[in-house]
Each structure stands twice: as structure tokens, then as C-alpha cells.
Amino acid sequence: AVALDPTPIALAEPTERAGLQTDLVGSQPTIAVLEFTQDGDGEDLHGLTRALPTDIITELARFQLLRVISGSSSFLFDQSNLRPQTLKSTLGCDYYLSGRVSLVGDNYSVFTELVDTSEEAIVWAEQFEIEPRDIHSVRAEIVSRVVSRVQDKVPQNEAKPIQFYEPESLTAWQAYHVGTSLIYRRGSENIERAQKYLERSVTIDPTFSRAWAGLAHTNLIEVVNRPFDASHDAKRRLMRFAEQAVEASEDDPSASLWLGRAMKSDGDAAYWIERAIELAPSYALAHQQLGATHVYQNNNSRALDHASASLMLNPQGPERYANYTVIALAQLKTGSYHTAIEWSKKAGKAPYNNLHIHLSALFTNHWKGDMDEASQIADRIKSAF
Numbered sequence: 399a400v401a402l403d404p405t406p407i408a409l410a411e412p413t414e415r416a417g418l419q420t421d422l423v424g425s426q427p428t429i430a431v432l433e434f435t436q437d438g439d440g441e442d443l444h445g446l447t448r449a450l451p452t453d454i455i456t457e458l459a460r461f462q463l464l465r466v467i468s469g470s471s472s473f474l475f476d477q478s479n480l481r482p483q484t485l486k487s488t489l490g491c492d493y494y495l496s497g498r499v500s501l502v503g504d505n506y507s508v509f510t511e512l513v514d515t516s517e518e519a520i521v522w523a524e525q526f527e528i529e530p531r532d533i534h535s536v537r538a539e540i541v542s543r544v545v546s547r548v549q550d551k552v553p554q555n556e557a558k559p560i561q562f563y564e565p566e567s568l569t570a571w572q573a574y575h576v577g578t579s580l581i582y583r584r585g586s587e588n589i590e591r592a593q594k595y596l597e598r599s600v601t602i603d604p605t606f607s608r609a610w611a612g613l614a615h616t617n618l619i620e621v622v623n624r625p626f627d628a629s630h631d632a633k634r635r636l637m638r639f640a641e642q643a644v645e646a647s648e649d650d651p652s653a654s655l656w657l658g659r660a661m662k663s664d665g666d667a668a669y670w671i672e673r674a675i676e677l678a679p680s681y682a683l684a685h686q687q688l689g690a691t692h693v694y695q696n697n698n699s700r701a702l703d704h705a706s707a708s709l710m711l712n713p714q715g716p717e718r719y720a721n722y723t724v725i726a727l728a729q730l731k732t733g734s735y736h737t738a739i740e741w742s743k744k745a746g747k748a749p750y751n752n753l754h755i756h757l758s759a760l761f762t763n764h765w766k767g768d769m770d771e772a773s774q775i776a777d778r779i780k781s782a783f
Contacts, residue, residue, distance in 0.1 A: 422602045424569025427552055428465040430472040430491040431455050437500035446499045453541040461678040462650050463549055467491055486515035504530050508540050512551055522551040542680040546711035553578060565598040573598040574609050581615055582716040589616050607647035614639040614656035636660045651678040667691050682711040689724040698728040719748035723758045730762055738762055746775055
């Protein structure tokens, strides 16, 4: 259970914010995005080598999770024979992203690599193959997919070396990274641990919007998984923490997302989640949450659009099973029963216990008459909840 006093914590005034001990707040991870290189000839490719990293810089800055070096500085570096330590010492960056664009047959191919400059280690690398379309559509899809991956991979990498440290030994940023990594491990024990780390963050820095949003997230999980006996306090904390997040930073997309999820009115919920996407179009979790909101409003086409967008942005992300559920329900409501069953079965394979996902899978399979599958899901629900 959350240990914070249920009365609202007064946010620090700007003068007080400036007086926070920076050694306790810690530092926000910094990233440099290098100008991409080109394999082969072609005017379109040449344009993408600078356009893609420029757009990635803009999108990463909008998301506010990382401190992003300006392209006027990072584009000065030649990728050939570049040492990570050189970028770290010159630009002060913890990570850098490089890329290479080419044409493979008729498809655009973009290879990207995220490197930890301290460890001189690759954190993530991926090659994207995009079918030829209007160059602006290709550009937007590549940027969204790359930014979504970076947003996931950097916090995971930050949390790894300190995941077993006690909250009291960590800075606000360190505690935030460990706390959010625990949320996606699920289970009541991990959620309680996540709350302790996130409490550490907001205790050090009451203006830490993302940490308040993380606390809202943990309470939403409690409310969703215990809909019939979740305490009034959990629902009240969900709203209070979400409001604190927005008050700390109206431009933080995670704050808007969790305020939307805290809203009782579907219209208000959609407004705030849509605002999160406006602030950060590549926010995969926000697309998933908006898809879920629309499917329960019977806006099935929009639900499918946002769930599909979330899967495109982060196909292996922890929210993918919830996306499967949204797609299954939307397909069921539009009469595509066979497709609904297939997506429902995928959702039922979630390695963690989520009552919303399991109930949706149970309903879909039972309604279609697959009693064996429905019975297995029912047994899982009984044992877990």
C-alpha cells in the first residue's frame, strides 16, 4: 500500500525547486542523435539522412523522458571511427543513436543503433523495412517506431545496474527508473516495491511529474485487478497522483495519460489521453489506453486504429496483450468472430495476471462456444483473483 499521506502534498514553488539538492535529484539521461549515413544513391535517401534524425530529436524532446542534445551539435560528428567516449566527453551524453538508410529492392531500410556511452555497449539495434509510399508517410512511421523503442530501452537500461538497491540509496531519477521497471513485472509484491521507489522520487522532488504519473499507474493496476473490492483510497490516490502529475507539468504526456485513465467520464478520459498523444505521437501506451477507451464506447473502428498503432510502435512491449484484447473485443462487436477468437487467444497468453484481459478473453471464447479455452481461462482467474 502507498505510504504517502492521503492529503495532497503542496508542490514546491519555483524558488524552492531551484534550491533542491541536485545530488539527490540526480540527472536525467541525455541522448545525442547523430546524422544518419546512406547506403547507395538516391535523392530520397539523401534527404532522409538528415530529416529522420532531425524529426527523432524533435519527438524525443516532446516526450520529456530524456534530455536531448541539439542537432546543431550532434550532427557535427562523423560516425566513422567514432568512439562512444568521445561523444560522452564532448557532448556529455549518456547515449547516442546512429542510423543508416538504404533501399533494399523497392523497400526503404533503416538500421538504427542505440549505444550506452559509459559502457560502450549496444543497448538496442533494429532494422526497419518500410514499403514504398509517400516519402512523408515513410518518414513519419520510421520516426515513430524508433522513438518508441528508445523511450522503452533507455529506462530499462538505467534500471538494470541499480534494481536491487534500496530506495533510500538512490537519487530521484534512479528511483524513478527502478520503480517504473517494477510496474511492468506485475504482481502485488512488485507493485508495492514500485510504489516505494516512486515515493522516494517525489519526496526528493515534489515537482517530478513522471514519478507522480508512475504512482497513478500503480494504483490503476490495483483498481483494475480488484474492481469489486478495491478500496476507495486506491481510487482516490489514483486521481490525486494523476492531478499532481499534471500540476507539476502540463506538457508531460504521461501526466495527461494517467489523468485520463483516472477520469470517470469516458469523454473526459478520451480528451486527456488524446492530449497525451498530441504531446507525444509515438507514445505506444497512450495509443493502447485510448483504444481501450474507444472499444467500451463502441467506437470500434477508432479502437482498432489505436490498438494497431500501439502494436506498430512497440510490437513486443508489455502493453501488447492489452492491445490484443482491444482488437478481440472490437472484432467481436463488428461481427468478425473468427478473428476475434484468434486475437483473444493471443491475449490469454499474457504471462502476468490482468483481470481485464482475462475476463475479455473468457467472454469472447465462451460467447463463440470454445468451452475448453474458456474453462482454462476461468481456472486462471479463480486461482489468481
